[in-house]
Amino acid sequence: MDDRQTDDRDERRDEVLKALVEEHIRTGEPVSSKTVLESTGLTVSGATIRNELASLEREGFAVQPHTSAGRVPTARAYRYYVDHLAPSKLQTPAQRRITEFFASMHLELGRLLKATTELLTDLTQYPSVAIGPGATGEIVRATHLVQTGAKTALLVVVTASGRVAQELCRLPEPMTTKELERAEEVLARVVVGKEITTTGDFGLRAADVPAPVRSALVVVEAALREASARTADVYVGGTRQMATVWDDLATVQRVLEVLEREATLLTMLGGADGTSIRIGDELSTDEMDLAVVSTGYEIAAGEGRVGVIGPMRMDYRKVISAVEGVSRELGDRMAD
Amino acid sequence: MDDRQTDDRDERRDEVLKALVEEHIRTGEPVSSKTVLESTGLTVSGATIRNELASLEREGFAVQPHTSAGRVPTARAYRYYVDHLAPSKLQTPAQRRITEFFASMHLELGRLLKATTELLTDLTQYPSVAIGPGATGEIVRATHLVQTGAKTALLVVVTASGRVAQELCRLPEPMTTKELERAEEVLARVVVGKEITTTGDFGLRAADVPAPVRSALVVVEAALREASARTADVYVGGTRQMATVWDDLATVQRVLEVLEREATLLTMLGGADGTSIRIGDELSTDEMDLAVVSTGYEIAAGEGRVGVIGPMRMDYRKVISAVEGVSRELGDRMAD
DNA sequence: GGCTGTCAGTCGCAGGGGGAGAGTGCTAAA
DNA sequence: TTTAGCACTCTCCCCCTGCGACTGACAGCC
Secondary structure: OHHHHHHHHHHHHHHHHHHHHHHHHHHOOOEOHHHHHHHHOOOOOHHHHHHHHHHHHHOOOEEOOOOOOOEEEOHHHHHHHHHHHOOOOOOOOHHHHHHHHHHHOOOOHHHHHHHHHHHHHHHHOOOEEEEOOOOOOOEEEEEEEEEOOOOEEEEEEEEOOOOEEEEEEEOOOOOOHHHHHHHHHHHHHHHOOOEOOOOOOOOHHHOOOOHHHHHHHHHHHHHHHHHHHOOOOEEEEOHHHHHHHOOOHHHHHHHHHHHHOHHHHHHHHOOOOOOEEEEHHHOOOOOOOOEEEEEEEEEOOEEEEEEEEEOOOOOHHHHHHHHHHHHHHHHHHHOO | OHHHHHHHHHHHHHHHHHHHHHHHHHHOOOEOHHHHHHHHOOOOOHHHHHHHHHHHHHOOOEEOOOOOOOEEEOHHHHHHHHHHHOOOOOOOOHHHHHHHHHHHOOOOHHHHHHHHHHHHHHHHOOOEEEEOOOOOOOEEEEEEEEEOOOOEEEEEEEEOOOOEEEEEEEOOOOOOHHHHHHHHHHHHHHHOOOEOOOOOOOOHHHOOOOHHHHHHHHHHHHHHHHHHHOOOOEEEEOHHHHHHHOOOHHHHHHHHHHHHOHHHHHHHHOOOOOOEEEEHHHOOOOOOOOEEEEEEEEEOOEEEEEEEEEOOOOOHHHHHHHHHHHHHHHHHHHOO
16 A cells, blocks of 8 residues: 555656656746646646645756746756656657668768768757767778878878778988888788777888888888877767757857867767767766767777767657667668 | 049048948947047047048948947948958968967878868967868879678779878679779779869770679769769868857857858858958848958869858958968978 | 645746937038 | 037836746645
8 A cells, every 4th residue: 555655656756757858848948837737637736746846856856947937857857757757769750761861872981971960960950970980990901101292191091891091191201202102012011901900010110121111111100000099080960950959159159169079079979889868967067958869880890979969858759769760770771 | 632632531531431340340339430530540520520421321331220329330341441441461470370380280181171270260269161172183093992882882092192082882783802803903004193083084984894893883983073073171160169259149050051051161262362351241142240261272182272251340450361371381381 | 644725925027117328410600 | 621519319227017927835625
């Protein structure tokens, strides 16, 4: 009997919380007890809802902008909502658009990822991000050393899965075309077929070639490691939506800052394996109306990540299904 | 005597116009006759200035936000200002920063251009854009065909000046690794050393190889033309500044739209040879508080363009000298 | 003990009025 | 042609007030 009572109460509490979150997502306004009542269809009085809401506020799930306003859900409320209350994902017509998109889009990876952010933005109306797979661990298929100056050369690495990395090398001393060609030959002979890694040592410094060529090769080997260590490409799309998503100039600016700072972006997207949802202060200490939904994808060239950046009050169901749908199709597409 | 009088009047008119523009650039507020008087040091009365201003308004150089406000310069006024009244460029300490930047920055072209936009933004506090040289006309140094799927291959082209172009090819039929290798060989033999152009015909369809390989080569040749026709890379930096530059959410949004739309961006930067300054309605028909200062640069790999996007009321002297300085150093740097 | 109806109280917001300030256009005179 | 003076206009800010929206508390009811 006691249990039953507890169950009832918790059930109602959840229902109120759910209504609070969903109504606020829908309208963006503080939610009043009356609204909750109408939206849940509960057969209790407004006063009861008010008590419930007051208790939710005490537990940190809601705040009042001012005394006589309704409640606004906190990051914690959204977190609880997506963990326990969000309706199960639905197969939406969006899925078809995603499939069609990938069926019709024939682009090299970089441009494909850029286009993918546009798709995600179209689907969700929020800015989005795609991260390409890094070069680490790729098998080298071809290398080139292109002379770009008296003391500079460009190292181009093409990997077996079709990634291309470029790295500028500062040669220790001016080199003739002949010498550079020699270096290119040796490089290709030694490196092609191998994996590139951040720690990789191909023993180029011990190559049996004239000294100037050898010293160039040392620089090139460093560049090779550099290329492998370099953070993956980041593509951002849909910034034009920002002004409609956040109606506050200060917030827009802070989001723009985040989007320009790749490092921040990478940590925000998170490295979890599956879908990651980060809400409000889970992203950074300074409070901000921000939530990030992201998920990983896997293709021949490695693993990457796609995600959407929006306000806390977003339609998580829709966004999650868009992000996961895109990620899945992206993987399938590249596996054909 | 008449001439002298005319000269005097025009001189004063210009002085008033100059003060109007400079004061408005400085403060962002409508400029009153009193302010003009103080700023010019003219020895006439306020009433005279008011007459002058009224006449400028009739000629379309100024507008009044409302009856009892000062004047705000129009796009036409800025245009006249930069054409006739702007003080000659000054060698600023900024020049040193630019030189140091390029001396210390050792990056491959794409990343260098991205970093360049950051430099321009640092110097001017405005968002900036850099356009890389296109691939057209480049000499092919190496080509690769990388299998990325049963019916897809990636074409990689490395040019003599170190540009790398990638293009996905949809093969008409599944191909074996052997066949693709054969295609790659033929491609390299025919194309390396040639120029790639949008119209280029390398006669690959007539190659003396088995039919499937030949049909693949036809697709590859098309991809080659595609790669050459592709619009040059566009790098945008400093969007985080936008919220401080324009205090109006609608404007911020429109500028973000412009920055995301490469086509618009390209036409906005203009194709003029030297420095181009486009103000207000010179950029697009819909009125907008926007001005673009851009200039071309020339490096081994071809010609590109760098520019800054700001409000009409920007410090043109500073921005022009920053853009031109960056462009010049960029050219020098790549010519070492 | 929890739920309900009620009512006073709080707060934000929109609208109106008024005064100050800024700046102009006009006019008549030098 | 320029100047001084003046009346006029318009915005901005502040204050006030009334309205509407909600809540919290309380006392009674199931």
